[in-house]
Amino acid sequence: MARKGGTRERVYEYVRKRILEGTPPxxxxxxxxxxxxxxxxxxxxxxxxxxxxRLEKVGRVxxxxxxxxxxxxxxxxxxxxxxxxxELSEAIENLDxxxxxxxxxxxxxxxxxxxxxxxxxxxxxxxGDIVIVxxxxxxxxxxxxxxxxxxxxxxxxxxxxNGRVELHPENRSYPxxxxxGPLRILGRVVEVRRYLESDIxxx
Amino acid sequence: MARKGGTRERVYEYVRKRILEGTPPxxxxxxxxxxxxxxxxxxxxxxxxxxxxRLEKVGRVxxxxxxxxxxxxxxxxxxxxxxxxxELSEAIENLDxxxxxxxxxxxxxxxxxxxxxxxxxxxxxxxGDIVIVxxxxxxxxxxxxxxxxxxxxxxxxxxxxNGRVELHPENRSYPxxxxxGPLRILGRVVEVRRYLESDIxxx
DNA sequence: GAGTATACCCGACATATGTCTGATTTAATA
DNA sequence: TATTAAATCAGACATATGTCGGGTATACTC
Numbered sequence: 001m002a003r004k005g006g007t008r009e010r011v012y013e014y015v016r017k018r019i020l021e022g023t024p025p026x027x028x029x030x031x032x033x034x035x036x037x038x039x040x041x042x043x044x045x046x047x048x049x050x051x052x053x054r055l056e057k058v059g060r061v062x063x064x065x066x067x068x069x070x071x072x073x074x075x076x077x078x079x080x081x082x083x084x085x086x087e088l089s090e091a092i093e094n095l096d097x098x099x100x101x102x103x104x105x106x107x108x109x110x111x112x113x114x115x116x117x118x119x120x121x122x123x124x125x126x127x128g129d130i131v132i133v134x135x136x137x138x139x140x141x142x143x144x145x146x147x148x149x150x151x152x153x154x155x156x157x158x159x160x161x162n163g164r165v166e167l168h169p170e171n172r173s174y175p176x177x178x179x180x181g182p183l184r185i186l187g188r189v190v191e192v193r194r195y196l197e198s199d200i201x202x203x
Numbered sequence: 204m205a206r207k208g209g210t211r212e213r214v215y216e217y218v219r220k221r222i223l224e225g226t227p228p229x230x231x232x233x234x235x236x237x238x239x240x241x242x243x244x245x246x247x248x249x250x251x252x253x254x255x256x257r258l259e260k261v262g263r264v265x266x267x268x269x270x271x272x273x274x275x276x277x278x279x280x281x282x283x284x285x286x287x288x289x290e291l292s293e294a295i296e297n298l299d300x301x302x303x304x305x306x307x308x309x310x311x312x313x314x315x316x317x318x319x320x321x322x323x324x325x326x327x328x329x330x331g332d333i334v335i336v337x338x339x340x341x342x343x344x345x346x347x348x349x350x351x352x353x354x355x356x357x358x359x360x361x362x363x364x365n366g367r368v369e370l371h372p373e374n375r376s377y378p379x380x381x382x383x384g385p386l387r388i389l390g391r392v393v394e395v396r397r398y399l400e401s402d403i404x405x406x
Numbered sequence: 407g408a409g410t411a412t413a414c415c416c417g418a419c420a421t422a423t424g425t426c427t428g429a430t431t432t433a434a435t436a
Numbered sequence: 437t438a439t440t441a442a443a444t445c446a447g448a449c450a451t452a453t454g455t456c457g458g459g460t461a462t463a464c465t466c
Binding site for chain 2: 058066100143
């Protein structure tokens with residue numbers, strides 16, 4: 001294999017590795033890692049990486065280097081085992097299970113929900129799967145949503161037919177749900193996850 | 204003892220929030236956030252939280268507070284669009300798409316792979332899904348693996364029958380693969396993901 | 407009341423850390 | 437050769453930061 005790139009590249013690799021590990025390095029840690037005898041050498045490489053857009057930094061604070069873009073800035077959303085009626089914010093309180101997501105929800109909040117039942121199995125959503133949900137009060141036709149049906153959160157595909165909102169399961173064994181009154185939508189499913197090993201599954 | 208809404212709890216909430224955002228706070232940042240007039244007040248709360256096991260800290264370094272356990276320490280694994288023959292490590296080089304995972308792979312490395320084809324559709328793995336893989340050279344009977352078949356990476360369920368290794372698709376339209384020679388296993392699938400929106404999908 | 411524990415405060419020290427000014431080396435170029 | 441730009445080094449400064457010793461007030465226990 002060809003020899004690894006120059007010093008600039010090694011600085012970038014090290015900083016990225018540290019950021020990914022959760023602790024961005026200080027300037028002097030970069031200096032020591034790369035074997036520089038002057039702080040300034042590390043500083044200039046970092047400045048150059050920031051100038052070229054490969055790194056970002058926040059003000060004059062320690063360990064202030066980040067990876068640009070939405071990537072690299074992982075956030076966590078609370079995992080709800082099940083959502084009964086009532087306020088969603090109450091269900092989110094006092095949770096200590098979180099799952100990492102690598103995109104943000106803009107102004108809205110996000111949460112995760114464990115799927116019960118096999119009503120969406122034809123859409124590749126199996127019992128026990130975890131859906132990442134963007135909290136919002138309405139949704140478009142065809143989107144997979146989390147809605148409150150009989151005081152319990154359920155995952156279904158939303159269809160608008162003849163001006164009426166319907167919740168379609170993706171399993172021929174289940175009937176289409178036509179809400180009598182107004183439908184309470186908790187959010188829109190943006191991601192589906194399945195953990196195949198018990199020891200890495202969130203509690 | 205610790206009453207709900209107490210100062211101790213507010214300190215914990217703030218520190219956790221900051222850690223999840225990627226930048227653990229300094230002692231003085233905690234002080235300012237909570238309105239303490241003395242650094243020591245924040246320090247003592249932090250010490251207490253560490254003593255009770257709700258926080259962890261690394262040495263005398265700045266921003267050294269962590270959330271205990273594997274949870275909270277998100278890492279990133281490289282996303283491979285496809286894996287052809289040859290060394291996996293080469294395919295991992297020069298990737299700038301990463302996905303966040305909230306568990307670690309121990310001594311092993313992890314990577315992500317975009318699934319092609321619908322051969323695992325009955326296992327709820329659809330075309331375009333992303334599998335998180337723990338890199339390892341072998342696997343147990345019944346595990347979903349990534350293996351090299353005809354110089355291309357493929358996702359199948361591994362079965363051992365009569366002492367012979369077989370790769371089983373989960374789709375009746377596809378035949379069982381019985382490797383002629385030794386089977387090259389790239390890793391074991393530990394997680395399946397599906398992004399339902401194009402704008403949050405990793406490149 | 408004496409003792410004790412908790413929570414908060416004050417002031418301080420040694421080191422860590424971001425940043426700056428200027429010099430030296432190195433390599434490519436006119 | 438002289439010039440120029442990049443990379444590295446040297447030394448320093450102001451502030452940030454972890455840590456420490458000791459103080460005050462309140463509540464509770466004996």
